[in-house]
Structures are given as structure tokens and as C-alpha cells.
Amino acid sequence: MGGNELKYIHNAFDTNWISQFGPNINEFEKCLENYLGENSFVSAVSSGTAAIHLALKLLDIQSGDIVICQSFTFVASANPILYEKAIPVFVDSEPDTWNICPNALEDAIKHNIQKGKKPKAILTVSLYGMPYKVDEVLEISKKYEIPVIEDSAEALGSRYKNQLCGTFGDLSIVSFNGNKIITTSGGGVLISRTKEHKERAFYLATQAKEDKEYYSHSETGYNYRISNVSAGIGIGQMEVLNERIAQRRLNHEFYNDILAQFENIELSSEPNENFYSNYWLNTIQIKRSDKLSKEILKEKFSESNIETRYLWKPMHLQPLYKGCDFFGSNLSGIIFDKGLCLPSGTNLTDICKERILKVLNMVK
Numbered sequence: 001m002g003g004n005e006l007k008y009i010h011n012a013f014d015t016n017w018i019s020q021f022g023p024n025i026n027e028f029e030k031c032l033e034n035y036l037g038e039n040s041f042v043s044a045v046s047s048g049t050a051a052i053h054l055a056l057k058l059l060d061i062q063s064g065d066i067v068i069c070q071s072f073t074f075v076a077s078a079n080p081i082l083y084e085k086a087i088p089v090f091v092d093s094e095p096d097t098w099n100i101c102p103n104a105l106e107d108a109i110k111h112n113i114q115k116g117k118k119p120k121a122i123l124t125v126s127l128y129g130m131p132y133k134v135d136e137v138l139e140i141s142k143k144y145e146i147p148v149i150e151d152s153a154e155a156l157g158s159r160y161k162n163q164l165c166g167t168f169g170d171l172s173i174v175s176f177n178g179n180k181i182i183t184t185s186g187g188g189v190l191i192s193r194t195k196e197h198k199e200r201a202f203y204l205a206t207q208a209k210e211d212k213e214y215y216s217h218s219e220t221g222y223n224y225r226i227s228n229v230s231a232g233i234g235i236g237q238m239e240v241l242n243e244r245i246a247q248r249r250l251n252h253e254f255y256n257d258i259l260a261q262f263e264n265i266e267l268s269s270e271p272n273e274n275f276y277s278n279y280w281l282n283t284i285q286i287k288r289s290d291k292l293s294k295e296i297l298k299e300k301f302s303e304s305n306i307e308t309r310y311l312w313k314p315m316h317l318q319p320l321y322k323g324c325d326f327f328g329s330n331l332s333g334i335i336f337d338k339g340l341c342l343p344s345g346t347n348l349t350d351i352c353k354e355r356i357l358k359v360l361n362m363v364k
Helices: 005-014 023-036 048-058 079-083 102-114 134-144 195-205 228-238 241-259 294-303 331-338 350-362
Strands: 041-045 066-070 087-091 121-125 148-151 171-175 188-192 265-267 282-286 339-342
Touching: 005 023, 005 228, 023 041, 023 188, 023 228, 041 048, 041 195, 048 079, 048 148, 048 171, 048 188, 048 195, 066 102, 079 087, 087 102, 102 134, 121 134, 134 148, 188 195, 241 265, 241 282, 241 350, 282 331, 294 339, 294 350, 331 339
Parallel strands: 066 087, 066 121, 121 148, 148 171
Antiparallel strands: 041 188, 171 188, 265 282, 282 339
16 A cells, blocks of 8 residues: 555545445546546446456447457456357467467457357457557457457556557456555456447446436446445555556566576566566566476475465366367467466565575575
């Protein structure tokens, strides 16, 4: 926490606005619209997952429709496709950013068009804060006239060619879950390109209640609105966002400096100057040997009471999505087999870093 969050929480209590309506919500949305820039219309909701579901609803995704989804991601990216009984088709990663491979994406589109079923949407992710290959993906989107849902859950503050993530898709989302670079304790936003989409999202997120004096409903709605208390936390967190990004990038510099000495550990970094990552998490790949693997390194850290995490297991390898079409060479599966997330919090102290370095030196 930055410190100012309590001011906005107290305001919510003092004014007795603690549920899904109140001035903090409007102010939080305005903060994000100002941050993201022109043509960003923000709807604050209960989670990033809810925002993805609303994005699918705004694109009129229905039962049997095909939605292409990046395989290497957290399950929350893909699950809303199932909410609508649509059909997920998974696409592999490319090696530079670990995000959706443009070549495999086009293969998936062509394959389904040949089968007589053009995909209705492309869902791409900026994994661990690293922007995807925006130009290539948007070119394919335009070529085949398929809208993009941009999952920037982990990428608030990241940029591609100096443009902020969350502003490239026809619809975009950001998460403010407790583990993100800033948090509302739980929450997310849907970012639309038009005011009409924002109004439609608000309508669906508030149980599709019609503008009448009595309760009237003509279609299914959802209880997806963020609370005024959580939005107050978000306003306070926005005040420290740039500081948090700077701290995460300093963590990356620390890892970059020390891991340059390790031939068998590769740190994931920006591929070129077009990419600017918030480095929400610092991730590595390990060249497997008898002496070192992701399991061995994770155990060494654990013995020193330091938490690490395995990478997201790709969706095409999950039992839930067994039988779904997959396009690519399983690069994401290989990355998962060799990868580990290192401690990356903005509260890492010099003492923490010394402890991390001590463990790494043990396996050098």
C-alpha cells in the first residue's frame, strides 16, 4: 500500500457509499482514463475475469463460436470462453516475448475459415508484463476482420512503441487482483474504445437493469461491478503506479546483472527497444542438467524460506481443455518445463536480494 488508500476508504465509509455505487468508482475510472489516454473508456468491475467475460458479451460471442486464445496464460484468460459455451482454439508462443505467435495465429484462422467457421475474436495476453507483438497481431486482425480482446491483466504500465498496453485491442482488460503491480484487493477494468461500449458494459455488470422506476430485465445481467471501497483503494494505488513500475524494473536490473554470470540460467527480457515491460514478474529458463532444473532450484530457494513459482502451465496442456485445437510447435510447453518465476515484489530489500544471490551462488 502507498499510504493514501485509507483516505479514500474513509471517504467511502463517511459518505455511506460502500457497495457497487459511489464517487470512488467514478473517480477510479477517470484516473485510469486519464492515464491510458484518448479513446479509453473504462468500466471498473469485480475482477479481470469478469472484464474478459463482458468483452466477449460486447462482441456477441455465442454458443459454438470460435475464440482464438493464447495458450501460455493463466486459466482466467480462457475460462470466460466456456461461460458462453464458445469454442476455445489455442495458439502457441513465439520465443521473443512468450506471447501469441503471429504465424501460428494466422494458421489457426486459415484452418477454421477453410472449415467454414471464421473465428469471432482473438484473445491475446501480455504475459508477465511483457507486451505481445502488437503490430503483427493487429495486422492479422485487420486482414481477417477479427476483433482483438487484449488481456493486459499483468501489464498495466507496460508499453509497445511507447503506447500503453490496454489501448491496442478493440476491447482490453486490466486486473487489480492482490498479486498485481497495483491492487484494489480484487477487481479489474474493461477498457472500451467507445462510450457506447462502456455504457453497455455498465448495464450488463449491474444485472442488466433497465432505466425504469421498477425492476425490469430483458436479458441476462451479472453482478460484476466493483465496490466503492475497493475503488477507493484503486485511486490511492494509482498515485504510486509509476513508483511501483520503477521498483519492478530495478528488480529486473538486479537479476540481469547477477544472472549474466550464469551460463545455464536465462532471464526473460525485452527483445528490443519497441518493448517496455513493467516486469510484473521476473522469469527465467533453466538449461536442464543433472545438477540443475526448475525443481531443484525451486527446492533450494524453499530451503532458504524464499518463495518461487512455476510458470503458468499452457492451456493446451490443461486437463480442462483436453481435446481443444492447438496451433504451434509446443514452444510454450517447453518454456513451462524449464521456467521459474523469481521473487519480484516491489518491497524487495537489499537484504532480500542478498539472500536470493546466496541461493543462486549455491547452484552456480
